[in-house]
Amino acid sequence: MTAIDTPITGTGHAEPAEAAAEPKLFGLIGEFDNVDDIIGAANAVREAGYKKTDVHSPFPVHGIDDALGIKPTVLPWIVLAMGLTGMTTGLLLTTYTMADWLPIPERVPENFEGYKFLISGKPFNSLAGFIPVIFELTIMFSAYTAVFAMFLLNKLPMMSNPLLRSKRFRRATDDRFFIAIDARDAQFDAEQSAEFVKNLPGCLAVEVIEDE
Amino acid sequence: MAHGHTTLDEADTQAIGAKLWPVFRMLCVLAVVGAVLLIAGVAMDGESMKRFFFAYLIGYCFVLGLTVGSVALVILTHLFRAGWVVAVRRVPETFAANFWIVAIMGAPLLLAVFDGEGRLYPWAMTLENAEERLHAAESFIHDYEHGHHDHDHAAAEPNEPELYFVADTDHEGEHGHDKTDEGHDDADHAGGYEAAAARIAGMAYPDDKEEARQVQSAYYDGLLSYMLDYKRYGGQLDGNNQVPIDKETGKGKGFTWFYPLNVALRMVLYFAIFSLMGWFYWNRSVKQDETKDVALTTRREWWAPASVTAFALTTTFMAFDILMSLDPAWYSTMFGVIFFANSITAGIAMTILVCMFLQKKGYLKTVNTEHYHDLGKLLFAFVFFWGYVSFSQFMLIWYASLPETTYWFEIHGMTTVETAPQYGSGWTYLSLLLLFGHLLVPFGFLLSRHVKRNLTALAFGAVWMLLMVYIDFYWYAMPFFKSPGIPFPLAEIGAVLLLLALVLAAFVYRYRQHAPLAHGDPRLHESTALDTNVWAPIHH
Known part of the structure; x- marks a missing residue:
């Protein structure tokens, strides 16, 4: 039901007497x-x-x-989807930032190409080092989704x-x-x-x- | 109808008695079959005693973990005052109460500790054996490095045998004599086992895999033998790199952590603590069957926090002594946690399977899908917990890149050094099997509630996790057997069959003496109230 359907009391419309008597x-x-x-x-x-x-x-x-x-409830599926999204985001973020094998088009400015930090002498494509980031982003996406999707599904916040x-x-x-x-x-x-x-x-x- | 009140089946409130004898007999037969397989497998191996010790240790760690996990399940649910678990709690309680039997089953390992050969634990070698191995390793490496390789500094110092595995204080700064790789100078000059480890981590292996294995083994022997002296005598070497020996007693001075008797006494202490806890919680619960005394529950719960603390410390140090000390030079503070993760996974999986079996036999009528769902959730949680701590151990060691810890992963096949003997070997595939089979696949499998509520699927998951826990213990221990590849696991299968059948037989023997259900527990109604059928039909 939209707000427009709701009869608004106190407007100039002359409502039938029955409507007022039967709320x-x-x-x-x-x-x-x-x-x-x-x-x-x-x-x-x-x-x-x-x-x-x-x-x-x-x-x-x-x-x-x-x-x-x-x-x-459909909530678990939403959380699963967002968890996988978080995982993909983490994978892309770490790979884009660190790895040297991504095919980045030439017209991308150099500042946006990723940094290729040399950390502790490890190779740039070190999945083991990326996993904490991927893990945290998976958790973060899932947890926030679980809470806020639960709010939405429950129509919260409902003031009264x-x-x-x-x-x-x-x-x-x-x-x-x-x-x-x-x-x-x-x-x-x-x-x-x-x-x-x-x-x-x-x-x-x-x-x-x-x-x- | 007062809510939560279910009438208990008579089979659940009275001692089972003789009805489980056929099961007991079958388990005894299985134990005999296991013993035969173990003997056959050991006899087929060239190094029979060594193989026996390894096979037995791995199987023993599995049943030990299973029992430790049952203790954990009991004391943790008491700590949280969990009501849901009461319907199934008698099962882990009984496993926990049998801890003293499991402790006695470890007796054959005492032979490995006291025979002085160091077949299983290198630290159990006598000083003479250790020195022999040390010198053999040193001369092998000396020949290898001066015979097979031409390098710049070898000519400058002819006929001077070098002791790689003792503190290299005299030569400090004189020459950057790193034979194998650049960048290990610091570790080299530090002398001692860091230098030895640096050599293993940075060594250039020969192309031939078998030769590479021998070279690695020699380096490794040197490392272990040095650590043997170092640890056994508290690292108090005198100026001549000799272990200070008390002239009168002939024994080394200093704190002797890995002195065999000390290790054995510590094991007795660990097992005493576990046995006491296991017995206490089971005994008070069984007493409650008759008295229905609430004080017995409050007493158990009062002891739960202290028990958990004692449990954590005991498990950690027991894991260090029984499994991590297979390589006394290597250390990981995460090791005890991983042992615990494996243990409680096995404990939960076994509880699930035993409950299902007992229900098939007509007991535990109050256990329903809700309980299996809850146990499944715990199993799922600890699947991921294992992955979390195991990965943490690997990643921290990989990131810190300290040679004295990284070589351990090389020996377990987790290496990118292509010339390393274990690179791409069976150990590598076993590591990958653990990554997928112990973590990723069961994580995806147990994620869904429909799987956890489907008893067939959950039983499959429980059996799978038990298998993976065993393989994890195998993966931890067996590389130190130092065979060229993964040996055919007949002895290991025999050992685990023998020990598991014995533990289950002991379980049945104790379980049948009392009611299958902890029906005197004041929280029982909470647990039976999980049965939603009381109020509404559930359409599974």
């Missing part, structure tokens, strides 16, 4: 107080066909990915989340487990979905959260 929904949360119930709820929600779901818990819950049907307006939800950092269904889910219907979650075993409460 946009963010989703709903269902509250549980133990791991087994939240796992059961996640299974039930997945089996009911909901896709845009999430679980909020005070600590990592083993098996929750399978219960929610979360697909394996509508869920946090719910007082009940604050216990997600303490002793409660919440299952959340996003309003953008194709199957989402405020009343039916709330009823469905409410009837799950162990559900203590259901709250529908409004967007903005």
Whole structure:
């Protein structure tokens, strides 16, 4: 959803009265107080066909990915690709800087041809000496990619989340487990979905959260 | 349903008893087969005793590493208060508890230490044998250098035999008499083993490979014999380059690090420390099966930091004494770390394989893919750790380019000197096999989680890594056998089969006396909670 689709309040447009009375929904949360119930709820929600779901818990819950049907993340492949890029960069950097066999075109100015440092009497093409540089660049590319790609994939930094307006939800950092269904889910219907979650075993409460 | 509570199978909480006897018997048969192969391989070799010692030492380092690695796995997981490991911990615990048996299995090596011949460890030679070798080497080199080569200075000093391997103080600065290469003058004048090493590093080999090997061997003998005196008597040579001998006792003065008895006593100390640690962690864990006493866990964890410290020092010095001293002139402070890396790789790989075997036999029902995944991660980590420290050792020595350390790599085939006897030999290919087989290929193989969670693939990786650990020990030790090429490894295969079968038989013998699972451990639920099937089906 783009920002343009969002109704902007306070503009000169005359909005229909119903739109103001029925604000946009963010989703709903269902509250549980133990791991087994939240796992059961996640299974039930997945089996009911909901896709845009999430679980909020005070600590990592083993098996929750399978219960929610979360697909394996693409992050390792991104990290692998960037690690290989780092390795290639390191190899090219060291070889270009030091080695004397690279075919450098004549019109490249002399200053950009690489230095051919004589270090410790070693040959210019000393792969053993290049490996620390190649290794470090591989690590650096992979590590930074892992962190920042994780941010991007998680849509971080997110300055606020509508869920946090719910007082009940604050216990997600303490002793409660919440299952959340996003309003953008194709199957989402405020009343039916709330009823469905409410009837799950162990559900203590259901709250529908409004967007903005 | 309270979370994390699984009912334990009865087979996992009671002593196995007689059910593993067939396995035990099969291992004993394998040990006999190994012994026969060892005897056959040794008998076929011209230097039988020397070959026996080398084959036995390499096989012994492998089972020793395996056991040391099990000790490491146990104390490290206690140090970190790891909960996940509890389901599989009885396996490395039992290997660790058998350390005293492994220690006794090292007894044949004592013969190599005390017989005075120095077949295995050059420092174990008696002074007479050492002097004989020193003089033989010196006269060989004298003949070689004055007979085969014309050079400028030889004519200027006729009939003056030179002692290359003793401190050359008299001649300092008189003549730049470097026979082989330019640029080694400094090392030359320093005298002693630096000079000898410089000659090896900078020597011009004859074209014939066999002759080159003899020349190298002579230089090398001189180097070792000098170091023998140097190290055994604390390097306190008197003005006449003689080792000061106490007139009354007839023994050398000074600190005698490589005096055979001192080495043997040190080995006893190392093995005592390891055996004590191995026994302690196993014993307290077995006790806990009955008492379920949490204090036993806290006690073990309290001792873990001290154990790790003792472990690190003991492993380092043990590696120096048992393996690095095959060449007492060469030194690498990384050596103990590499020994540890190999050890824990073997320990983890063996834990994986034994757990799989026991599960096939119907034990360890709580162990699941999550545990194998975790063990696989550790295996992967130490594959790279080995590569990291091994490469560091090579690169620092290569970069510093000190002759007294670089010649070691030449002997192991890692050299660019084309005339060197080992250049392009089997040792070179073995070094490359280690680079690819011990590091690059398993790194790529074990990188993926799908491989680590696929039990067949993980078992293959574990067997492969055990093989590579063995080959690494082989690569460290066997070049000092100084045969022209890599000898047919019948004796080595026999020795490792014998020792591995014995260690596994001892494992089975001890393991069957107690419950297969450390079911009294207070962290057991953490480990069984790794079983996500409790909550949700996993589709593998």
